[in-house]
Amino acid sequence: MNLPRGYRYAATYAGIRSEQRDDIALIVPDSPAAIAAVFTRNLVQAAPIRISRKHLKASKGRVAAVLINAGNANCATRTGERVALASCKAVAKELRTKPKYVIPASTGVIGVELDPTLLINAIPDLVARLSPDAFEAVAQAMLTTDTRLKTSYDELQFRGHTVRIAGMTKGAGMIHPKMATTLGFVMTDADIAPKLLREILLSAVDRSYNALTVDGDTSTNDMVALIANGASGFDPGRKHRSVLQDSITRVMESLARQIAADAEGARKLIIVRAAGFKSYEDASRVARSVANSLLVKTAIAGSDPNWGRVLAAAGYAGVDFDPSKVDIYLQDVQVCRAGLAASFDDAELKQKLDQSEVDVRIVLEGRSRPEARFFTCDLTEGYIQINASYRT
């Protein structure tokens, strides 16, 4: 895929991780670009989140660089803000810009002091490495327990103009909706004013990152940012907004699905759809409740068509509905009709549930609208193994 024009990237090893693997990275638009971002809603917010918020405000949504580090969340530490600021200053100095145009993002362990000299010493080399081709190197550097690179691309044609979009994300555990979950950066070379950029971001996040749940935990460091540098020379304005909006939503949805599919220990991506409830909000609440149910997630890990757990999870979603009007489908096989067991071939369905993507659909009164979707994954022994010993 072709990358958006006018961006350079770099990644290197600063010594933050114990293993020798890139742990610091930069995304740099050739000229200051528009940026919109959403942040974790956790009350406990890491220093880079607080600094990013401040910088976004002070810069009025303009950005010269995004500085990412993995291996240390720079959260709940004595020196957190000082370290984040010092690293922004070091980047600003090298790029001849102001610190407020640098957005810091960190991921890793909480509560361990981050040595600022590691960052500061690495930054000149990092800036020297900047290149239009290092997009994947950055995507790789920010991974933690992820097992796969997570990127997504799109390209649009507007009357002779080509607009490109490229996104990267990191995932794994500690992911929950109603948050700007995990780290995600989506770049485009469209020319989009900050206000419209923010509208596009909020709408896209709602259908992607906020429809994603792995373990119900929300991190102190999550952020998703959308950057537009205008290098394509094309301003979609309000007129072409919806086409661009759809494209950015698709890119973010793809990133969210990749996170669910590669969640800690996950073997299967689960897509939960709820339809026919009174409102989109009700449908979303039902889908979320089912997607969060450990009993549903373990049943699917075992390819067990235990639809009673789906019905029970819908039942405690806090939504008012008549359980005797609920149909449930697993892999498009009806397993529950009007709140009661439907007849289906158990062995055949078990085979279908062995696939790497599992569809769970809860339909009220046969209605297909409004439909809400949630992405999650099965819960396996691997999740436990990874999380019982992440810190030590």
Next chain:
Amino acid sequence: MNLPRGYRYAATYAGIRSEQRDDIALIVPDSPAAIAAVFTRNLVQAAPIRISRKHLKASKGRVAAVLINAGNANCATRTGERVALASCKAVAKELRTKPKYVIPASTGVIGVELDPTLLINAIPDLVARLSPDAFEAVAQAMLTTDTRLKTSYDELQFRGHTVRIAGMTKGAGMIHPKMATTLGFVMTDADIAPKLLREILLSAVDRSYNALTVDGDTSTNDMVALIANGASGFDPGRKHRSVLQDSITRVMESLARQIAADAEGARKLIIVRAAGFKSYEDASRVARSVANSLLVKTAIAGSDPNWGRVLAAAGYAGVDFDPSKVDIYLQDVQVCRAGLAASFDDAELKQKLDQSEVDVRIVLEGRSRPEARFFTCDLTEGYIQINASYRT
């Protein structure tokens, strides 16, 4: 321990479970007793829950028998209410009472028709077996994936009167607060009027079953009942209420702790305490959020003092507090002071976390009141193994 006077018990195998193990049981006070019960708040309610509610209302809180079956939840089935009613009738006929004085309770798989002849054919034999000594046999019969019998006893002296209390419960997975979680039956030979009995139950459940979380899922079949037959000849009235209240709360708290300690795959009981927040409700919300965090539960499974996860879970509890004023203790070792890492001996604390009971304490501004407590367990590979193949 001495059992409360004036109760008989029986259990037998009716053929509901595939393995030959008692799956049907009776609790029968010698004369109609007062009963109070709380039920699941899941919108999807099993037939026995609906029938029990009706019977409690029609009988004005009097009970002649509790009929329990395991192996089939009698939920989301075509014939659910008919089966539950037919079994109540069969019991009533044998005991020469009315069906409305019989309370049915079921646990097991959802969505599979329960053959009423299995129940009805077993009931005459069940009634014939009734004996004051079969308390533990009933406690055993209602277990599903539990690995241990869960009972608790107490005895009180009131000016020459001896009052006894005995409780039994089943647990395992699908347990969450704000519900009358799981099946629990507590019998006493005190003489308590239905209204007071209900007050005592609600207060005791609040501090026990409703402070218990295993996986955040809530069942369609949960109920906890408190039965008082007056066989001790002692009416505590309002005067001695608090002593009796405390005793029943202790019994229920013990049952709740046993459920958490024996939750599916659990190796450790976790007691989460939150103190110093604005209100008891806020403290309870923080304790619940931490107790529900999969990342906290897996960290403790691995004896990993990862207090950052505790702080993060407190941060998304939806409670307003200043994270920089939070202290966190694991096994009474301070790991976080004023929102920052405290210095502690990592190896020593890891050893302490290997114990079968783990204490997690979140303290705001050094204040010890109000304190809320939650019981939960570590999350292990065993939970996954059990729940990935429960149905099949």
